[in-house]
Amino acid sequence: KQEVTQIPAALSVPEGENLVLNCSFTDSAIYNLQWFRQDPGKGLTSLLLIQSSQREQTSGRLNASLDKSSGRSTLYIAASQPGDSATYLCAKYNFNKFYFGSGTKLNVKP
Amino acid sequence: GAGVSQSPRYKVAKRGQDVALRCDPISGHVSLFWYQQALGQGPEFLTYFQNEAQLDKSGLPSDRFFAERPEGSVSTLKIQRTQQEDSAVYLCASSSRVGYGYTFGSGTRLTVV
Secondary structure, three states: OEEEEEOOOEEEEEOOOOEEEEEEEEOOOOEEEEEEEEEEOEEEEEEEEEOOOOOEEEEOOOOEEEOOOEEEEEEOOOOOOOHHHEEEEEEEEEEEEEEOOOOOOEEEEE | OOOOEEEEEEEEEOOOEEEEEEEEOOOOOOOOEEEEEEEOOOOOOEEEEOEEEEEOOOOOOOOOEEEEEEOOEEEEEEEEEOOHHHOEEEEEEEEEEEEEEEEOOOOOOEEEE
């Protein structure tokens, strides 16, 4: 069974802090790794996609890395803002399906 | 429309009732997924369509769950004889390319009482 684990499950930080969200997965077979954001009562918004041949992707204050050999990905958020408060999900894509972690619920305090 | 539309947004069903959940993908998107998300958990795969073909239904929890996409556009997820454990948010996603650019709908929150 392919498993995706996210640590921590919840995180509360003051505004302005840099933070790292962790994702680990079993089975190194991977087509791509995606990070999503989910706001309460809403669907998922794709933030970053890292193809299996890539090591990292950046978008604004977000940077995601992928290490297939160790089965890990990290999402780095720089200079966090209250608007970043949401649940962040990582998902491994392979064999026509996503395998999601349970998410990290982030609260950025003003 | 510009996004993936799911209806209804909320559904309360009595145990044993049948329900039908609808997904309107982005026009022209060939790939379509259904996922089930229990409270506090990540989404779990249910089924995958490419056009009208259901290529993978390995995630459907029981034979009470049935999905169709007869004309390769709108999809319906049907749950027969609902049970309390079926309570969850059901998410639909579509894409024009396999593996990339999936757009998720806002989901249908099903509560079985």
